[in-house]
Amino acid sequence: MAVETDLWDTYAASAFKEDAEPVFCWTQYAGHGPGPEVLGGPRSVLEVGCGTGRALAYLAQRGVVARGVDLSPVMVKQTTAKWAATGAEFICGEVLEYLRDHGETYDAVYSIFGAAWFTDPGRLFPLVHQRLCSRGVFAFSQPPAIPGAYGPQGMYKGGFAGRAMPSGRSQKPEPPPEGTAxxxxxxxxxxxxxxxxxxxxxxxxxxxxxxxxxxxxxxxxxxxxxxxxxxxxxxxxxxxxxxxxxxxxxxxxxxxxxxxxxxxxxxxxxxxxxxxxxxxxxxxxxxxxxxxxxxxxxxxxxxxxxxxxxxxxxxxxxxxxxxxxxxxxx
Ligand SMILES: C[S@@+](CC[C@H](N)C(=O)[O-])C[C@H]1O[C@@H](n2cnc3c(N)ncnc32)[C@H](O)[C@@H]1O
Missing domain, CATH: 3.90.79.10 (Nucleoside Triphosphate Pyrophosphohydrolase)
Incomplete structure (x- = not known):
């Protein structure tokens, strides 16, 4: 876990932009695809792996009770400093541990290339189910799965087409047969x-x-x-x-x-x-x-x-x- 936290702290150093504006976007492309309406007009949300916090800030500015949990202490410190005034709340923690240990429920839980991608779905989904209000929504977006990685996925060094790097808890791809590139x-x-x-x-x-x-x-x-x-x-x-x-x-x-x-x-x-x-x-x-x-x-x-x-x-x-x-x- 320490290795993953370090990795995400490194990501935080490059991904967090001081001059960023609140925005809710499911993909890496501005204005692409559906927006927060997918969440069904929630009064409260939890973003798992909230990263730069822009989506939570966007929802908080619109009156939603918005909380995020993220593994990276560096990112959480930055997002709290930048977005606390919007009302959004940022918590540093590992999503599975957080959901297991905290009993609050939400109208929507979501992840934008966040913890739903990097966590074993067999463990995450039942916990999310427990934390959703009746008729609550769980929505997430993510890139295509990394070939050979089942369950928790990984990062792409240098963007989505960059080198695939299964995260610490991912199943590593099978090594290629001897003599095969x-x-x-x-x-x-x-x-x-x-x-x-x-x-x-x-x-x-x-x-x-x-x-x-x-x-x-x-x-x-x-x-x-x-x-x-x-x-x-x-x-x-x-x-x-x-x-x-x-x-x-x-x-x-x-x-x-x-x-x-x-x-x-x-x-x-x-x-x-x-x-x-x-x-x-x-x-x-x-x-x-x-x-x-x-x-x-x-x-x-x-x-x-x-x-x-x-x-x-x-x-x-x-x-x-x-x-x-x-x-x-x-
Ligand atoms: C690729 S980033 C994207 C996050 C966000 N959508 C954004 O725009 O910055 C993934 C985030 O998920 C967080 N994360 C990864 N695994 C996690 C876990 N198991 N628990 C909590 N957060 C996690 C990382 O710290 C990172 O900030």
Whole structure:
């Protein structure tokens, strides 16, 4: 637990911004998705893993009795100093211990990439249930699960597409088989096989892999197709066709390296797929995976097939295909 507390104290030092305003947002993108109405108009709330405290301050300013519990003493000291005047209350503690030891009940309990993500759901959920008023709401948001981590999840060093770091109490991913690259273990063969089996069943003739590489601000790396190329001028994710018999993970690493000069160090999740007709008219499916690259977003990009690269806000994209826009949620 001391290790985790240290980790969160380190997070606090970078995440807490003195000039931040109260805001209630379920995702890392401002104005994205639903708001506090998900909580059902509560009179009292408990945020578990309340971090920077902005959501609690937002609710407290609107008359909600707002309490948060967070593991980090550094964060709790800062949030108390900054937001106490709104009426929000911040308590330093481990969520399971806090819920077990304190009998107050709430109209809503929630977590925004907070303690619901970092705690064993088998232990957390029954405790939350005990602390909810009748017809109370438990709501939480979180990124995709870290492959190989079951139950409590972990952090991503350098943002959601950064290196996955299972937390101290998480089940660590299985070590890769001898002689297998680490990146392979992060795109399980079973997932690749099931994606390919679905594609075969759907009559797909060509497989393309795409890489979602994100910087610390959640911006996505896009490459612009040369004007004279098929779909010239369009921006796209680093991507390309898998060769006959080539594993998706190998195609992914090869394409990212060829198109950007960046080395994939891990695959952190499957983002989704879309279908289109290739230049030769073949039914094509692009499978997109979130990946980490060595050196992160600071790594030098060397283009080989495209004429420009850019880090783009997923909600303010340049000219991309409708499929890419939908995939990125823009
Ligand atoms: C990724 S941060 C996000 C928090 C918040 N939504 C924000 O905007 O800052 C996760 C927070 O959960 C807290 N946390 C993690 N595990 C916890 C636990 N077991 N009990 C209480 N807080 C925990 C951490 O200290 C951290 O502040």
């Amino acid at each position: 680490e990146v392979t273990s992060l795109l399980p063969d079973s997932l690749a096989e099931s994606l390919l089996a679905d594609a075969r069943r759907d009559g797909i003739e060509k497989y393309v892999v795409g890489a979602l590489i994100t910087d610390e601000d959640g911006r996505v790396l896009l490459l612009r197709r040369r004007a004279e190329d098929f779909l010239g001028g369009l921006w796209e994710l680093p991507s390309g066709g898998a060769k006959a018999g080539e594993r998706l993970v190998d195609a992914l690493c090869r394409e990212v390296l060829e198109e950007t000069g960046l080395t994939v160090s891990g695959v952190t999740g499957y983002v989704g797929s879309f279908d289109y007709a290739s230049r030769s008219g073949r039914r094509t499916r692009q499978f997109t995976f979130a990946v980490n690259v060595t050196g992160g977003a600071a790594g030098a990009i060397t283009l080989s097939e495209h004429d420009e690269s850019a880090w783009a806000d997923p909600h303010d994209l340049p000219a991309v295909s409708d499929e890419t826009r939908a995939l990125l949620g823009g």
